[in-house]
Amino acid sequence: MIKIGLLGCGNVGHIIATHAESIQVVAVFDIIPERAERLAALCHARPYTDFDAFMREDFSIVVEAASVDAVRNYAEKVLRSGRDIILLSSGALADAEFRDHLVGVAREAGRKIRIPSGAILGLDNLKIGQVSPPTKLLLRTTKPPSSLGMSATRRMEIFKGLAHDCIRQYPKNINVAVALGLAAGRDADVELWVDPEAERNTHEIFVEGDFGDIYVRVRNVPSPDNPATSYMAALSILTLLKNLENPLVVGT
Ligand SMILES: NC(=O)C1=CN([C@@H]2O[C@H](COP(=O)(O)OP(=O)(O)OC[C@H]3O[C@@H](n4cnc5c(N)ncnc54)[C@H](OP(=O)(O)O)[C@@H]3O)[C@@H](O)[C@H]2O)C=CC1
Numbered sequence: 001m002i003k004i005g006l007l008g009c010g011n012v013g014h015i016i017a018t019h020a021e022s023i024q025v026v027a028v029f030d031i032i033p034e035r036a037e038r039l040a041a042l043c044h045a046r047p048y049t050d051f052d053a054f055m056r057e058d059f060s061i062v063v064e065a066a067s068v069d070a071v072r073n074y075a076e077k078v079l080r081s082g083r084d085i086i087l088l089s090s091g092a093l094a095d096a097e098f099r100d101h102l103v104g105v106a107r108e109a110g111r112k113i114r115i116p117s118g119a120i121l122g123l124d125n126l127k128i129g130q131v132s133p134p135t136k137l138l139l140r141t142t143k144p145p146s147s148l149g150m151s152a153t154r155r156m157e158i159f160k161g162l163a164h165d166c167i168r169q170y171p172k173n174i175n176v177a178v179a180l181g182l183a184a185g186r187d188a189d190v191e192l193w194v195d196p197e198a199e200r201n202t203h204e205i206f207v208e209g210d211f212g213d214i215y216v217r218v219r220n221v222p223s224p225d226n227p228a229t230s231y232m233a234a235l236s237i238l239t240l241l242k243n244l245e246n247p248l249v250v251g252t
């Protein structure tokens, strides 16, 4: 059974801990002690607020479900300790200098940084962009205003530009845009909309290239404890973990 350390005891951490069947959550870490303790009790793990103590536990992989800042603070230590890391806050890798450094550390340590598909679909075959660059790569995301901690009385575009700028302004809402760019090999264009009528977090992906064109629309149910995060994101991590040791690999 794969033993994991969970970095982040919020909404996604809870879903992982309560659905962990083929994995064992050995230790959990959060900056807020009560959160770590509550989650640890749920999955019979040990709670930590001290990162170095957390890292002394016996697990082979760290699942990050915390924040872009947490990736910047801890991912290198995880890799240098000889563990792989799954990053849900993929937005941290929008910074090319940090990304190159972290990938270099992973290479040196012989470890892997895994980016789950999270709240979107299509990352697998979008990697064709690394062979044949797309002429268009656009993500149009629409969320209820409450997801972004704001109010609005009508549908409004609140950001239009490149993914690496959008994630700086909305680090809890648009990690998917950075994941798209990492797969396709170029920064994605992003439109971020709020809509008071929206009940779901909707991601529309438009791609064009010499292969033809793609349109994907994902209408995600928000998570129970954090409406900004789609429930699918947690399912995506659980699925990645379930398949880690499967010799049959499906998808590019
Ligand atoms: N790639 C994708 O498709 C998706 C990515 N995400 C990202 O996944 C992450 C987790 O989402 P979710 O569980 O809903 O978020 P939550 O805010 O519900 O939970 C995150 C938890 O991690 C804690 N945390 C944040 N920073 C640190 C840190 N530096 N060290 C230790 N603990 C920390 C938070 O504490 P506090 O509340 O005090 O900050 C909180 O308890 C977020 O970054 C989110 O943006 C979400 C959906 C899709």
Ligand SMILES: O=C([O-])CC(=O)C(=O)O
Residues within 6 Å of the ligand: 119, 171, 172, 173, 174, 175, 176, 177, 201, 220, 228, 229, 230, 231, 233
């Ligand atoms: O969960 C979602 O729909 C997307 C999200 O928050 C993110 O990418 O950060």
